[in-house]
Amino acid sequence: MQLVIYGDFNCPFSALASSRSARLEQAGTAQVDWRAVAHDLEIPAQGDAVEKANGRAYEAELEQVRGLLLPDESLTLRVPTVRSSTVAATDAYAATEPRSRAQMRVELFRAYWEQRRDIGDPTVLRAMDLGSGAPAIAADWRAEWLDFDRPLVPIMRLPDGYVSRGLGALARLADLLVDAAA
Numbered sequence: 071m072q073l074v075i076y077g078d079f080n081c082p083f084s085a086l087a088s089s090r091s092a093r094l095e096q097a098g099t100a101q102v103d104w105r106a107v108a109h110d111l112e113i114p115a116q117g118d119a120v121e122k123a124n125g126r127a128y129e130a131e132l133e134q135v136r137g138l139l140l141p142d143e144s145l146t147l148r149v150p151t152v153r154s155s156t157v158a159a160t161d162a163y164a165a166t167e168p169r170s171r172a173q174m175r176v177e178l179f180r181a182y183w184e185q186r187r188d189i190g191d192p193t194v195l196r197a198m199d200l201g202s203g204a205p206a207i208a209a210d211w212r213a214e215w216l217d218f219d220r221p222l223v224p225i226m227r228l229p230d231g232y233v234s235r236g237l238g239a240l241a242r243l244a245d246l247l248v249d250a251a252a
Contacts, residue, residue, distance in 0.1 A: 087224035090243035105211035154190035161203025
């Protein structure tokens with residue numbers, strides 16, 4: 071089964087979609103074409119410090135994501151120190167060889183949500199062996215994403231063209247995992 075998923079590296083719901091995608095790929099149940107998008111272009115290139123007030127908002131989102139985990143599922147999510155702009159990370163991910171993107175996707179989510187690294191920082195991206203990017207590919211992905219009637223992250227397009235958004239996409243991925251385990 072071929073799935074196309076649009077997600078942002080600084081979105082905890084996209085982190086869960088990525089984790090579920092990785093499990094489906096490992097099980098041989100699905101091939102995932104992950105198209106990274108920077109969904110909030112108002113975040114400055116140097117990011118925003120996460121302070122007490124917005125830290126509480128992050129923690130509430132992380133609790134919501136943890137509440138969606140299946141019994142056999144685990145996902146480490148920590149409140150980041152910086153709300154990273156993901157424009158550079160998205161461009162660099164787009165430049166990654168397609169056969170290596172799944173692993174790079176996992177590493178980018180891990181860097182941000184587990185290690186609390188600023189993935190908007192070019193130094194961090196270079197240390198992860200990400201190049202300078204492919205803005206044309208990333209721009210194409212963003213244009214496709216913006217063409218959806220309600221562009222949010224994550225969005226998943228199924229082989230029959232059906233589109234699942236947000237929590238619906240996460241539920242559909244969970245159902246696919248349960249079916250794969252049965």
